Amino acid sequence: MASSVSVTRVLLWVAAPLLFGTLVTQYRDSLANTGSLQCAALSLALWGKVSYPDSSTYEASISSYWSLQEASLSPSCVVKPTSAFDVSIAIKTISFVNIGLSCDFAIRGGGHTPWASSANIEKGVTIDMSAIKSVVFNKDKSIASVGAGAVWGDVYRTVDAAGLAVIGGRGATIGVGGLTTGGGISYFSARKGFACDNVANYEIVLANGNIVNANSKENADLWLALKGGSNNFGVVTRFDLKTFKQGKFWGGSILYGDDASPALIQAFSDLNKATGYDEYAALIQSFSYVSGGVGFVVAANIEYTKEGVENPATFQPFTAAQPQFINSMRTSNLTDFTVEQMYITTTFKSQLAFLQSAYSNFKSISPQLSAVPNLSFSWTIQPIPPALTSKSAPLGGNMLGLDPSEGALVLGLISATWDTAADDELVYRVGKQFYDNIVSEAKSKGLYNDWIYLNYASKWQDPIGGYGVENKKKLQAASRKYDPSGLFQKHVPGGFKLF
Structure with a gap:
């Protein structure tokens, strides 16, 4: 028998159209x-799951965003559902009210995207999914069913305890929902593909409030669209992730002085091979400028996921580079390694001479930011070899549009952190200038690639367009089919739209 609370909610939902149809007519102009x-x-x-400004629940939600830009926005209220049923009611209610007047809403998972309005909203409604965060195995533990409001630290603590792993984010506080629907790069991606390639099933609430599953046999076109299509089709409430056996592995971070940069650029170029890439190797390499007299430093986040192997030949050029200020390399588990963290991104073919030129450009442009207090301005590069991109097709494909025949690619990220809004314009201008310089040179040398990694993209970029004309058409067709009224195109301003 249904609980009294559930029955009450259903009755309230049935009554809501009668009550609010009158309110819409009477108070449209003022509201x-x-x-x-x-x-x-x-x-x-x-009832009891909607909070307003000045309440502790509301303030806790708003203050937990990763960036100050997101935390500075003030929605009219925050909805915190605890189940897919709650999300269904929320979407039905929002859809009904939008018949009489237009009001936008935001969907917030981990809240890690830095630009304002990506997962929060000024006025309107923010749906905070953070209470839907359970991690449950199926009977044989081949699938971990993860609530869309979970962060990867929640997931890894559970799978580590079972001697398993899933393909997910490389930061403990990054949300499962945003990373996975945007593609998702993992320490295991060269072995297993993108995070989205390893989702067996999505549970999703559509624009009409229906709760459906999307997998290779049921709503297969929606399953494919969600593998890179982000928040354009509904609100995902559960991800059924494929698991695999994984014990402890070797990894950590090394902080170098700038004198190590030439050797590290050479080592990156040697590692990122079109053929013969070591599939156990994962690398994030960042060149940073720190204000306050610190200057230039380099950081490498290194993981080698083959159990029982420490300091393999693949990474010895990185572990040998000097000078080193900090070295945290050790053997540990997935949970431990993900506790260690303006985005603009671009992709280009891997070529040593171009990497060296881009690094020189970074060094020449960064001192413009020397007067910005507590600034860290970084250029981060990661290998995207065919070993990674070739994994997608056997797993059902995705929407990202990456072709293994393009050879070894480099994913570049320009990022910055700073304290005061007064410096926003300068930091954005310098970051954009560096981006323009890289793109211009890459295009002139035939090295530019159209793919824009959605999870790193800035608000003004077009990652969906970078998936290619045919993939964009498939995404648009899925939107018309599953959201014919365009609720998620017209009333969810956050994210990257299809039309």
Whole structure:
């Protein structure tokens, strides 16, 4: 028998159209731009799960965003569902209210994307998924079912205890939902592919409130669209992730002085091979400029996921490079390694001369930011070899548009952290200038690649367009089929839209 609480919610939902149809008509002009009516409807339909400014629940949600830009926004209310059923009610309520007036909403998973309005909203409604975070195995532990509001630290603690792993993020506080629907690069990606390639099933709430599954046999076109298509089709409430056996492995971070940069660029170029790439190797290499007189430093986050192997030949050029200030290399588990962390991204073919030129450009442009207090301005490069991109097709494909025949690629990320809004314009301008310089040179040398990694993209970039014309058409077709009213295109401003 259904609980009294569930019955009450259903009755409230049935009554809501009668009550709010009248309110929409009477108060449209005064409420159209505030989200107040939407919040009132949600409060009735989801009793006790809607919070307002000045409440502790609301403030806890807003203050937990990764970037100050996101935390500076003030939605009219925050909805915190605890089940797919709650999400269904929320979407039905929002859809109904939007018949009478237009009010936008945001969907927040881990809240890690840095630019404002990506997962929060000024006025309107923010749906905070953080309470839906369970991690449960199926009977034979071949699948870990993960709530869409979980962060990867939640997941890894559970799978580590079982001697297993899943393909997921490389930071403990990164959200499962955003990373996975945007592609997702893992320490294991050269062995297993992108995170989205390893989702057996998505549970998703559509624009009409229906809760459906998307997998290779059921709503297969939606399953494919969600493998890179982000938040354009509904609200994913559960990811069924494929597991695999994995014990402890060797990894950690090394912080170098800038004198090590030439050797590290050479080592990166030698590692990122079109053929013969060591599939157990994972690397994030960052060149950084730190204000306050610190200057240039280099950091390498290194993981080698073959159990029982320490300091393999693959990584010895990195472990030998000097000078080193900090070295945390050790053998540990997945949970431990993910506790260690303006985005603009670009992709280009791997070529030593171009890497050296881009590094020189980074060094020449960074001192423009010397007066910005507490600034860290970084250029991060990661290998995207055919060993990684070739894994997608056997797993059902994805929407990312990467072709293994393109050879070894380099994923470049320009990022920065700083303290004050007064410096925003300068930091953004210098970051964009560096990006423009890299792209211009890559294009002139025939090294530029159209792929833009959605999870690193800045607000003004077009990662969906970078997937290719045919893949974009497939995504648009899925949107028309599963969201014919365009709710997630017209009323969810965060993310990257299809139309």
